Amino acid sequence: MKKLICILFLIPTLFACTQGAADVQQVKAEAIEKHERCHLCGMMITKYPGPKGQVHLKGQSVVPKFCSTRDMFNFSLQAENKRQISALFVHDMGSTDWDHPSDDAFIDAKAAWYVYGTSKKAVMGPAVASFKSESQAVKFAQEYGGAVLPFEQVDIALLSGE
Amino acid sequence: MLRHRCQCHGFKLLFALVTLCLFMLSALLFSSVSFAATYSVSDSEELKALLAESRRGDSILLRAGIYPGQFEIHHGITLAGEKGAVIDAQGRGSAIIIFASDVTIKNLEIQNWGADLYERDSAILIQDFANRARVESNRLTGGGFGVCAENSANITVSDNIISGDPERYKLDRGDGIYLKRVESPVIEGNQIFHVRDGVYIEEGKRSLVIDNRFSEQQYGIHYMYSKHDEAYGNEAMNVDGGYALMSSEDINLYRNRVSGAREFGVLLNMTHNSNVSANRVSEAHNPQGKVELGNEGKGIFVYGALDNEIKHNLFTTSDIGIYMAMGGEGNLVYGNHFVNNRTQVKYVGDQLLEWSNDNRGNYWSGYMGWDSNKDGIADNSYRPNDGLDKLFWLYPEAGFLMNSPVVALLRWVQSQFEFTEPNGIVDSFPLISADMEL
Numbered sequence: 001m002k003k004l005i006c007i008l009f010l011i012p013t014l015f016a017c018t019q020g021a022a023d024v025q026q027v028k029a030e031a032i033e034k035h036e037r038c039h040l041c042g043m044m045i046t047k048y049p050g051p052k053g054q055v056h057l058k059g060q061s062v063v064p065k066f067c068s069t070r071d072m073f074n075f076s077l078q079a080e081n082k083r084q085i086s087a088l089f090v091h092d093m094g095s096t097d098w099d100h101p102s103d104d105a106f107i108d109a110k111a112a113w114y115v116y117g118t119s120k121k122a123v124m125g126p127a128v129a130s131f132k133s134e135s136q137a138v139k140f141a142q143e144y145g146g147a148v149l150p151f152e153q154v155d156i157a158l159l160s161g162e
Numbered sequence: 163m164l165r166h167r168c169q170c171h172g173f174k175l176l177f178a179l180v181t182l183c184l185f186m187l188s189a190l191l192f193s194s195v196s197f198a199a200t201y202s203v204s205d206s207e208e209l210k211a212l213l214a215e216s217r218r219g220d221s222i223l224l225r226a227g228i229y230p231g232q233f234e235i236h237h238g239i240t241l242a243g244e245k246g247a248v249i250d251a252q253g254r255g256s257a258i259i260i261f262a263s264d265v266t267i268k269n270l271e272i273q274n275w276g277a278d279l280y281e282r283d284s285a286i287l288i289q290d291f292a293n294r295a296r297v298e299s300n301r302l303t304g305g306g307f308g309v310c311a312e313n314s315a316n317i318t319v320s321d322n323i324i325s326g327d328p329e330r331y332k333l334d335r336g337d338g339i340y341l342k343r344v345e346s347p348v349i350e351g352n353q354i355f356h357v358r359d360g361v362y363i364e365e366g367k368r369s370l371v372i373d374n375r376f377s378e379q380q381y382g383i384h385y386m387y388s389k390h391d392e393a394y395g396n397e398a399m400n401v402d403g404g405y406a407l408m409s410s411e412d413i414n415l416y417r418n419r420v421s422g423a424r425e426f427g428v429l430l431n432m433t434h435n436s437n438v439s440a441n442r443v444s445e446a447h448n449p450q451g452k453v454e455l456g457n458e459g460k461g462i463f464v465y466g467a468l469d470n471e472i473k474h475n476l477f478t479t480s481d482i483g484i485y486m487a488m489g490g491e492g493n494l495v496y497g498n499h500f501v502n503n504r505t506q507v508k509y510v511g512d513q514l515l516e517w518s519n520d521n522r523g524n525y526w527s528g529y530m531g532w533d534s535n536k537d538g539i540a541d542n543s544y545r546p547n548d549g550l551d552k553l554f555w556l557y558p559e560a561g562f563l564m565n566s567p568v569v570a571l572l573r574w575v576q577s578q579f580e581f582t583e584p585n586g587i588v589d590s591f592p593l594i595s596a597d598m599e600l
Contacts, residue, residue, distance in 0.1 A: 040431075041429065042403060044333050057455070080555045081456060084454060
């Protein structure tokens with residue numbers, strides 16, 4: 001019986017293989033429209049300050065965008081979403097305005113550096129400030145407080161304040 | 163002797179001073195009473211002239227008719243309308259701006275004010291430190307905010323009908339009632355529709371929102387960074403979300419209703435120490451909802467929220483009864499009724515969560531258990547989801563297999579033997595019958 005279960009658990013890998021080939025093309029960050037609402041909390045994204053995020057999903061034309069990098073992580077770290085993700089983008093706060101981050105400042109979230117626990121206000125709880133360069137993240141942390149972390153260390157436990 | 167006389171003289175002087183003060187005080191009090199008057203007006207010019215001259219305590223009655231323009235109130239007066247009195251702001255700015263405390267606006271119809279949200283265009287705009295404003299039994303119809311207040315306290319907004327502009331895009335409309343840094347407001351018995359949020363409360367404290375009706379809008383009540391608030395007896399229909407609690411603390415949300423929400427009945431997001439009880443959520447359904455996008459209609463959606471109690475609510479006929487994202491584990495869930503939702507519970511995390519309190523769990527439609535000692539609690543624990551549910555959440559592409567006989571067989575097998583580490587939701591004390599009061 002265990003074998004049967006194992007076989008069923010293998011089924012998804014078939015889909016994974018067939019999808020791989022189609023995902024080669026470069027994924028580009030999309031602009032956040034004035035009316036766009038956060039995919040997770042539903043709020044108007046541009047109404048609030050701080051870095052935003054967006055998640056590109058395999059085989060989906062809709063690109064979920066988020067009011068904050070925090071909500072982007074809260075979505076993308078969920079087990080059911082993790083493996084659907086083809087690309088993640090966050091604002092580089094080293095090159096754009098904190099209150100009105102600009103669409104041309106989106107960078108690859110996986111290569112970005114994050115400052116957690118800063119006094120700078122974003123939305124939906126403590127800010128997860130994102131930067132392209134580690135040195136800018138360190139400079140920001142010296143000015144506004146917080147710890148500098150790579151992408152992999154931003155996890156649910158951290159976001160939940162555990 | 164000399165010294166004694168001096169003292170005596172001093173007492174006399176003091177006595178005279180006190181008498182004088184008392185006299186002046188009573189004169190002041192008396193004057194404000196004696197001069198408080200009721201005036202009536204019948205056009206905008208008269209109204210403007212009177213508003214400029216009026217004193218605290220005066221009442222101005224607007225006779226039936228249209229009053230074009232914008233009006234400022236700088237004294238604690240009452241502005242009331244006869245039936246048919248309409249203030250028309252002619253499409254720009256705010257119709258009434260209140261600068262003083264103790265202003266009452268009642269029985270008026272206000273229409274056609276501006277829709278510049280950045281300028282806070284409102285039917286009634288309450289300025290900083292104008293406390294104890296009362297907005298009662300008015301009919302407000304326009305593009306911007308219905309009532310907007312910042313930095314004030316003890317505002318009452320009751321029994322108004324507030325309608326936004328259905329032609330405008332939802333997020334470009336004003337909120338029915340927008341309160342930022344307002345302490346102890348009371349919002350009661352209003353009907354609010356075609357707006358962005360019915361009641362939006364930011365950085366507030368001790369608000370009371372009761373017995374309002376919300377429809378055709380984003381959210382019924384939207385709390386942001388608010389504390390010690392209470393809401394009951396409200397009803398939201400055909401909204402994006404019923405009651406959104408975000409980054410807030412100690413909110414008591416009970417005995418409210420939501421039906422036909424597209425996204426959620428209740429949202430708990432970054433919210434702590436709050437109580438969500440005895441609410442009824444039905445038909446939360448997103449016609450565009452997709453499992454892959456996680457945007458199906460949810461009776462209650464919990465993420466990043468800790469130390470809240472979700473109890474004695476009814477979640478029924480929705481795409482998902484309760485969706486708890488990872489990060490929402492630390493909440494108490496008991497006494498709820500999950501009835502006929504397409505998916506009763508969605509939780510994809512790795513923890514094993516016990517959803518009961520003090521030996522009482524939840525009621526689950528479709529669960530048939532034995533209750534041999536007739537205490538109302540089933541003999542066996544209940545797991546609303548099995549490992550295969552989780553498998554299909556993780557691999558929605560395999561969804562077409564969901565109803566195949568092999569999967570049915572596997573489900574049965576899994577229910578008989580535990581193969582994997584137990585995770586997901588367990589209710590060790592499922593309620594055997596529904597509470598008819600819900």
